[in-house]
Amino acid sequence: MSYTDEVYERVVAQNPGEPEFHQAVREVLDSLKVVIDRNEEEYRSLSILERLVEPERIISFRVPWVDDNGNIQVNKGYRVQFNSAIGPYKGGLRFHPTVNQGILKFLGFEQIFKNSLTGLPIGGGKGGSNFDPKGKSDREVMAFCQSFMTELCKYIGADQDVPAGDIGVGGREIGFLYGQYKRIKGLYEGVLTGKGLTWGGSLIRTQATGYGVVYILDEIAKAHNDTLEGKTVIVTGSGNVAIYAVEKVTQLGAKVVAMCDSNGYVYDPDGIKLDIVKDIKEVKRGRIKEYADRVEGAVYTEGKGIWTIPCDIYLPCATQNELDLDGAKTLVANGCKYVAEGANMPTTLEGTAYLQENGVCFMPGKAANAGGVATSALEMTQNSMRLSWSAEEVDAKLHDIMVNIFKKVDDAAKRYDMPDNYVVGANIAGFEKVVEAMKAQGIV
Numbered sequence: 430m431s432y433t434d435e436v437y438e439r440v441v442a443q444n445p446g447e448p449e450f451h452q453a454v455r456e457v458l459d460s461l462k463v464v465i466d467r468n469e470e471e472y473r474s475l476s477i478l479e480r481l482v483e484p485e486r487i488i489s490f491r492v493p494w495v496d497d498n499g500n501i502q503v504n505k506g507y508r509v510q511f512n513s514a515i516g517p518y519k520g521g522l523r524f525h526p527t528v529n530q531g532i533l534k535f536l537g538f539e540q541i542f543k544n545s546l547t548g549l550p551i552g553g554g555k556g557g558s559n560f561d562p563k564g565k566s567d568r569e570v571m572a573f574c575q576s577f578m579t580e581l582c583k584y585i586g587a588d589q590d591v592p593a594g595d596i597g598v599g600g601r602e603i604g605f606l607y608g609q610y611k612r613i614k615g616l617y618e619g620v621l622t623g624k625g626l627t628w629g630g631s632l633i634r635t636q637a638t639g640y641g642v643v644y645i646l647d648e649i650a651k652a653h654n655d656t657l658e659g660k661t662v663i664v665t666g667s668g669n670v671a672i673y674a675v676e677k678v679t680q681l682g683a684k685v686v687a688m689c690d691s692n693g694y695v696y697d698p699d700g701i702k703l704d705i706v707k708d709i710k711e712v713k714r715g716r717i718k719e720y721a722d723r724v725e726g727a728v729y730t731e732g733k734g735i736w737t738i739p740c741d742i743y744l745p746c747a748t749q750n751e752l753d754l755d756g757a758k759t760l761v762a763n764g765c766k767y768v769a770e771g772a773n774m775p776t777t778l779e780g781t782a783y784l785q786e787n788g789v790c791f792m793p794g795k796a797a798n799a800g801g802v803a804t805s806a807l808e809m810t811q812n813s814m815r816l817s818w819s820a821e822e823v824d825a826k827l828h829d830i831m832v833n834i835f836k837k838v839d840d841a842a843k844r845y846d847m848p849d850n851y852v853v854g855a856n857i858a859g860f861e862k863v864v865e866a867m868k869a870q871g872i873v
């Protein structure tokens with residue numbers, strides 16, 4: 430049995446009930462096979478893969494808080510500190526009822542390679558809770574965040590582990606978390622990113638993930654002598670990543686015709702009016718259904734199936750495994766040419782394989798959505814320097830980073846004779862830097 434298969438089997442046996450983690454490891458190990466095969470003995474002798482798939486540390490804790498009715502609620506809290514070979518742990522916090530240790534391990538594992546691809550000195554981590562901020566009052570969210578941070582603050586720090594936002598954790602939650610960290614530790618330091626602009630945040634951080642997806646998409650199109658101008662686009666989700674992907678791709682001349690949330694999707698043949706989506710989602714915290722009530726000609730459909738609308742470009746920006754094999758088949762049948770993942774692992778392994786086999790240019794999330802964490806690292810830099818860069822400066826740096834990620838991914842795919850296979854390219858390019866650091870640092 431090959432070394433990569435052996436390690437995969439070990440992961441499945443030793444991490445039962447964590448299918449998303451198995452899936453993420455499978456994808457990476459399959460891609461790395463060509464690299465490992467060239468030097469299997471050395472990798473085996475150093476147990477590189479066994480160490481790579483085992484988190485350095487997982488912190489799991491109780492989060493008690495009091496709701497508006499005076500009842501005590503208890504949630505689970507986690508931080509997975511996966512790999513610090515190239516820098517302090519960096520990765521978001523997710524607050525969603527589906528959060529469990531396996532989901533956070535998949536996200537933390539992906540984060541190692543993503544962070545490496547950015548070229549910045551950040552290791553991989555992820556955290557969160559099964560707390561659901563939806564429908565909670567601001568006071569309840571604050572109570573939860575304060576309790577969560579009271580425990581988490583023992584394990585993080587500006588040079589140790591720097592969390593950020595993710596699903597369910599936006600500016601409001603980062604504010605409450607930061608306030609509590611400062612209160613307990615007495616330190617005004619860059620321990621979290623995604624902060625408000627008046628207290629250490631970076632311009633463009635809010636937009637960074639979505640903009641970054643489109644910057645790399647633009648590079649893919651250029652590499653295929655194509656342009657985004659005039660293309661029809663579907664963006665799934667209607668949260669942070671989705672909204673700013675829509676903003677940038679529209680600025681570059683494409684037309685977004687559909688978006689969704691977890692209840693259903695809206696189709697607007699005239700092009701999505703983003704100011705209305707922002708008002709529904711960012712201001713009123715409402716449902717995407719309301720778009721169809723407010724815009725003439727727009728149609729709302731309850732449930733899944735946004736991929737049945739024909740498009741040239743599909744940008745999944747909602748959640749893991751939202752696009753399966755059937756969805757991939759429908760996209761191909763309708764002539765879709767490009768898929769760039771704004772979300773983490775939104776496409777199943779079967780869906781990804783089908784898209785690639787049928788000529789769709791497919792950019793995986795660890796490369797396509799790396800603009801968010803890259804800009805978080807730029808926020809860390811500004812905090813350390815006690816400086817704030819202008820929006821233009823940050824945006825230009827973000828653009829450069831995404832162009833460089835595309836080059837690294839494209840180059841690695843070509844070096845291993847798999848041109849246009851950006852999944853393999855992203856995994857190999859991300860791995861190369863991490864593994865060099867792991868080798869240099871000895872058996873730790």
Ligand code: NDP
Pocket residue numbers: 594595596597598638665666667668669670671689690691692746747748749751771772773798799801802
């Ligand atoms: P948000 O919470 O802001 O938005 C998530 C969106 O996805 C919401 O519109 C949500 O709808 C929708 N959604 C969730 N589950 C489903 C589902 N099963 N079907 C359809 N829609 C669904 O999160 P973000 O935009 O921050 O994150 C989205 C993805 O991008 C995640 O995978 C995240 O890990 C990834 N990511 C985020 C980064 C960031 O900077 N924010 C950086 C890199 C990756 P509803 O409101 O109904 O739940």
